[in-house]
Amino acid sequence: MNRDDLKKILSDVKDGIIEIDDAVNSLKDIPYKDLHFAKLDYHRALRVGYPEVVFTEGKDIEHLRRILIDMLNRDANILATRMSEEVFENIKDISENMIYNKIARICIINPKDVEKVGKVAVVTGGTADIKVAEEAAITLEAFGNNVERVYDVGVAGIHRLFLNLDKIRDANCIVAVAGMEGALPSVVAGLVDVPVIAVPTSVGYGANFNGLSALLTMLNSCAAGISVVNIDNGFGAGYLASMINKGFTKNGGER
Structure with a gap:
């Protein structure tokens, strides 16, 4: 439930379209619905503007099915992350959509x-960083943001970045995804006037330490205007970028 849903319920009560008891029934699961093994936060969109997202990795299949079915019964638009093909095959029968x-x-x-x-x-x-970047991009699109994808423009061939700067500079926020030494966000942040969200990936050889080297590079960047999310956390980067972009747009920003 989001703010618009709540406003409609209150307006319908005021106009006599629905009874008070029916309105109370609609709101019964605020602040959450208790499934015992999960507490579904249907109040989240009302509080923060975005609905609860389901992290699927590590969940028991039957638990996951019950969570998703309960959300479907509310006609929710469900974003489920870190879903393997095997898990998808096990839950795809719950909806044709x-x-x-x-x-x-x-x-x-x-x-x-x-x-x-x-x-x-x-x-x-x-x-090799695209799988993390796509997690960010699809999260952004699901939350109502236009996305410009600019892939494979790392510092090993920096001319590729320079030749795509117009597209990058036209954005209200930038998600920069890189593994190896993780230098890309620092270079990008030195060329733009908007926030850069750095995403280290676990792509790299042994001394990359599964993304730790990229993470430390990004945290130690000398370029200002960078925030850093956890290793491979495309979703977290997309969520934060959506908040920045929508805040910029809401306040009348244009580029």
Whole structure:
């Protein structure tokens, strides 16, 4: 339930369209619905503007099915992250209306048409970083943001970045995804006047330490205007970028 849903319920009560008891029934699961093994936060969109997202990795299949079915019964637009193909095969029967992206490992269940605003550029150092970048990009699109994808423009061939700067600079926020030494966000942040969200990936050889070297590089960047999320956390980067982009657009920003 979001703010618009709550306003409609209150307006319908005021206008006599629905009874008070029916309105109370609609609100009964605020602040959450208790399934014992999970507490579904149907109040979240009302509080923070975005609904609860389901992290699927590690969940028991039957628990996951019950969570998703309960959300479907509320006609929710469900974003389910870190979903393997095996898990998708086990839950795809719950709805005929699903979009699954095996690269991003994201499933959107019962997708709604969402008006998209502003623009976020999602940039990668290499092709191997795309699975994390796509997690960010699809999260952004699901939350109503226009996305410009600029892939494989890392510092090893920095001319590729320079030749795509116009597209990158046209965004209200930038998600920069890189593994190896993780230098891309620092370079990008020195060339733009908008926030850069750095995403270290676990792509790299042994001394990359599964993304730790990239994470430390990004945390130690001398370029200002960078925030850093956890290793491979495309979803977290997309969520934060959406908040920045929508805040910029809401306040009348144009580029």
